[in-house]
Amino acid sequence: MPAFAYADAATPIRDDLAAAHRAYWDELARPGAWWSGVARVAIAQQVRAAWSCSLCAARKQALSPAMVEGEHEPAGALAAPVVDAIHRITTDASRLSKGWFDGVLAAGLDDASYVEMVGVVTSVVSIDAFHDALALPREPLPEPVPGAPSRLRPSTAVQGPAWVPWIPGDRAAGAEADLYPAASRTAHVYMALSLVPDAVRAMGRLSQAHYVGLALVASPGACEPGRALDRTQMELIAGRVSARNECFY
DSSP: OOTTOOTTOSSOOOHHHHHHHHHHHHHHTSOOSSSOHHHHHHHHHHHHHHTTOHHHHHHHHSSSGGGOOOOOSSOOSSOHHHHHHHHHHHHOGGGOOHHHHHHHHHTTOOHHHHHHHHHHHHHHHHHHHHHHHTTOOOOOOOOOOOOOOOOOOOTTOBOOSSSSOBOOGGGOOGGGTTSSOTTSOOOHHHHTTTTSHHHHHHHHHHHHHHSOOHHHHTOTTOOOTTOSSOHHHHHHHHHHHHHHTTOOO
16 A cells, blocks of 8 residues: 555545655655665654653653653664754754753754754654544654765855754755745745755645645735635634644744
């Protein structure tokens, strides 16, 4: 059976959603800019492990996560600081701080590797949450594809107000000219991943299926064709979910 085969789902699921999920799973398995395919799939494994991690649960209930010490379950093959970062981003993102981020870098993770890791975490969480909401089993993670990361760092990235360097809209040129629609304002949530351009492209493809394409984000009344909800209804749900998740963005 092909990945993301939704024909038997109780709720009809659009073909473009299945296609977007399959495309991301294929990309997840392959070497990225800074992580191998093996490492990228291991990051996805840790995303799933975080939801049942007793350390994460205890930290979530604590006044400050720093008050609770311990080890994440299971530790897996990734370095301990990487595992900790994945678990924190997955389960307790509303309490991340610049000081926490600086500690991640001090522990040995560089800024570009961090950005690619965040891209994997957010994409896997969004696909898994889609399945959870529809009471569908989560798709088995793909088999990693061998190969080395490209280690391509865009020369147009500059330090801005984000924690990491990014490519502003007026510097998206050359190989990165496709990152942002020229006719729209550039959303910071996309720019924050632009130190790894393929992470922006992956988020854009998933966003177009799950929400709206980047070109429509800045137009409050605009929506992709063929949707059961109009844009106002989408934003109402998005706002409520963001509030429930304590999203500081």
